[in-house]
Amino acid sequence: MKKTIINPEGMMLPPSKYSHGVSVEISDAILIFVAGELPLDENGDLVGPNDITAQTECVFQNIEKVLKASGSSLDDVVKATILVTDMKDFHKVVEVRDKYFVNSSPASTFVEVNKLTRDDCLVEIEAIAVTSK
Secondary structure: OEEEEEOOOOOOOOOOOOOOEEEEEEOOEEEEEEEEEOOEOOOOOEOOOOOHHHHHHHHHHHHHHHHHHOOOOHHHEEEEEEEEOOHHHHHHHHHHHHHHOOOOOOEEEEEEOOOOOOOOOOEEEEEEEEEEO
């Protein structure tokens, strides 16, 4: 088994001991685990204050960067977990999600949470992708 840490250029370095992604090679498969991504730019600044659509777009763009750095893409995502601070935003988030998952329909979990790690963030998404060597 081979494990590779993924922290792509153009993304904020994690502020503590975690990575944006980790790929794990097992036999002929490569599993890519993408950490819960927030709507933050490369400087750690919030994108789209109070705008769930802009924040969700940013999160998916960050997920794409991690997957691309691993040699993967959104087409390889098999599981997505979406956390929002208000379930009323469900349809807006799903509209953005469906734009990014054009060629795949990953298993998904959509959950309302009381709070994210930053008070100004409205959405956080993590993903798992699978590809072959």
